[in-house]
Amino acid sequence: MRREASAVRRFTRSKAGNVVYFLFLGVFGLFSVLPLIYCVTSSFKPLDEIMLFPPRLVVVARPTFENYLSLPNLLSNLKIPLSRYVSNSLFVSILTTALYVFISTMAAFVLAKGNLKGSKIIFMIIQFALLYTSYTLAVPQYLVFSNLKMIDTYAVYIFPYLASTMGVFLMKQYIDGYVPNALMEAAEIDGAGYFRIFFRIIIPIVKPCILTLTLFGFRDVWSAVPQGTIFSEQLKTLPQVMAQITSGGIARSGSAMAVTVIMMIPPILVYMISQSNVVEAMSSAGIKE
Amino acid sequence: MKKKKHAGVERLKSRYGLLFVAPFIVGLLLFFVFPLLSSVQYMFSNISFEPGNTVITWTGLENIKYVLFEDPYFINNVVKGFSTFAYSFPLILVVSLVMALILVQKFRGRILFRGISFMTVIIASGVVIEYVLRYQGSDITGAGVETSIMEDMIDVESILTVLGLPTQISGYFQVVLNSIMTVIWNSGIQTLLFISGLQAIPDQMYEVSKVEGATKWEEFWFVTFPMLSKILVLVSAFTVVELFTAKTDRVVSSAYTMMQSQNYHESTAMLWIYFLIVGVVIALLYIPFHKFCLKRWE
Numbered sequence: 001m002r003r004e005a006s007a008v009r010r011f012t013r014s015k016a017g018n019v020v021y022f023l024f025l026g027v028f029g030l031f032s033v034l035p036l037i038y039c040v041t042s043s044f045k046p047l048d049e050i051m052l053f054p055p056r057l058v059v060v061a062r063p064t065f066e067n068y069l070s071l072p073n074l075l076s077n078l079k080i081p082l083s084r085y086v087s088n089s090l091f092v093s094i095l096t097t098a099l100y101v102f103i104s105t106m107a108a109f110v111l112a113k114g115n116l117k118g119s120k121i122i123f124m125i126i127q128f129a130l131l132y133t134s135y136t137l138a139v140p141q142y143l144v145f146s147n148l149k150m151i152d153t154y155a156v157y158i159f160p161y162l163a164s165t166m167g168v169f170l171m172k173q174y175i176d177g178y179v180p181n182a183l184m185e186a187a188e189i190d191g192a193g194y195f196r197i198f199f200r201i202i203i204p205i206v207k208p209c210i211l212t213l214t215l216f217g218f219r220d221v222w223s224a225v226p227q228g229t230i231f232s233e234q235l236k237t238l239p240q241v242m243a244q245i246t247s248g249g250i251a252r253s254g255s256a257m258a259v260t261v262i263m264m265i266p267p268i269l270v271y272m273i274s275q276s277n278v279v280e281a282m283s284s285a286g287i288k289e
Numbered sequence: 290m291k292k293k294k295h296a297g298v299e300r301l302k303s304r305y306g307l308l309f310v311a312p313f314i315v316g317l318l319l320f321f322v323f324p325l326l327s328s329v330q331y332m333f334s335n336i337s338f339e340p341g342n343t344v345i346t347w348t349g350l351e352n353i354k355y356v357l358f359e360d361p362y363f364i365n366n367v368v369k370g371f372s373t374f375a376y377s378f379p380l381i382l383v384v385s386l387v388m389a390l391i392l393v394q395k396f397r398g399r400i401l402f403r404g405i406s407f408m409t410v411i412i413a414s415g416v417v418i419e420y421v422l423r424y425q426g427s428d429i430t431g432a433g434v435e436t437s438i439m440e441d442m443i444d445v446e447s448i449l450t451v452l453g454l455p456t457q458i459s460g461y462f463q464v465v466l467n468s469i470m471t472v473i474w475n476s477g478i479q480t481l482l483f484i485s486g487l488q489a490i491p492d493q494m495y496e497v498s499k500v501e502g503a504t505k506w507e508e509f510w511f512v513t514f515p516m517l518s519k520i521l522v523l524v525s526a527f528t529v530v531e532l533f534t535a536k537t538d539r540v541v542s543s544a545y546t547m548m549q550s551q552n553y554h555e556s557t558a559m560l561w562i563y564f565l566i567v568g569v570v571i572a573l574l575y576i577p578f579h580k581f582c583l584k585r586w587e
Contacts, residue, residue, distance in 0.1 A: 021391050106309040107310045111310065116310060219411060
């Protein structure tokens, strides 16, 4: 309620101030949207029109689906149909995101509300891991994979994300901020067990955060390219194929645009489903430190 | 949750808690803690892959010596990384704060602009962002050229010719355009965090400042900015990490190339040294900020 009120306040500014603000918005919007529009329109252009000089942003003189239709043929030398890559991508992304969200929520619940010994240390490791890059860990992770006999399986896509610390961090902050202890105690007095508290009380309250994690998780997994751990062509996902196509040079630029557009669609769909909850969930990360 | 009387129940709960947290802990140990520790070991050793197993031999400070004194590019790359940081960091912070200040208000089209600013966050990851910002194209001669969609769209040279300006300066314009692009495409999450921080400021603060007769300018510096201090720290930390671990960072990309040519030990040492340097510099910047700003605002 307070949020709504604060959103309505102060919009009393001089005319000049408004002009400056909207100029800023305009530049920002232009730079964010133009590349996307350019991608989408270019993907419907025949090659000679992409190469047109000077390039046209919005107008497509002779729209064509050629770039999309030729994608399966471009990959024909790989012996694997495009649909296989798409289904691989969807399978890996959906499964990983679901597991990631569930595991993060469970862990965050215990770290926030449980009285587990060592949860302080675990949370410190999480905060440290947040500020860490994956490159340093690439080789040791490879060794872990190879010792667990996971090289060249779907596990390579799935497992590293299950320990992703961002999710636990956000979720813990959210639970700290939005789940009152009194509610848990009341449930306990009414005889609810651990599992019932988790599924009946925690999950409904943290739904906005769950949707946010779904969005970010899906985004990351969807575009992930494992380094040197996948060799079989039938296990590869769209981003890897996209890298192959975009490195194909100038004659492929239309198809490259087409794959880029295909790559953009699923995250945008997930965003549309979860959008109204995202800002709310992120705000809890800031309130409590 | 501090009830000592039901020790048995508490222990049972603690056991369930362990069950809940176990999958995450296993993952964390396997894919973060263990790799982290072994990467420290790699920093001081030589790794070679023989069929069937990995041979790790202790070599002391060899790798570190190599990176610091023999690698011809390292120091140069570090300087480049910091100079990119020096202009991108303040720009990203200011742009995202201004965006947040605008987007938090009510005006027609707000939803559209919020959607747009967030769209960059959704799309800006991995392959797509690399493609949008800088992709490996090739020119007519077939040689590989680094170019970006922005350069494709806005033909700086022809615009300059039309305006009658020397085309030699087109390079600078392209650098500026690309930088604007990079800043805008990298400030999505920051904007989001600032918006959430702004929404958390209680209304009473603004009412009081209005009653006291503060101007908008004073209101920003004495109410909004101090109230954002914690979010500011979070956003700064996030931006620092994002900038220094980006694939476009010179040190990271050169370490990555070394890794691909199987120089694992040297590349690990390089990344560790780089992150230590970054860590020290950030700490040096943070301590005065904490002392003079945060303390005073609290």
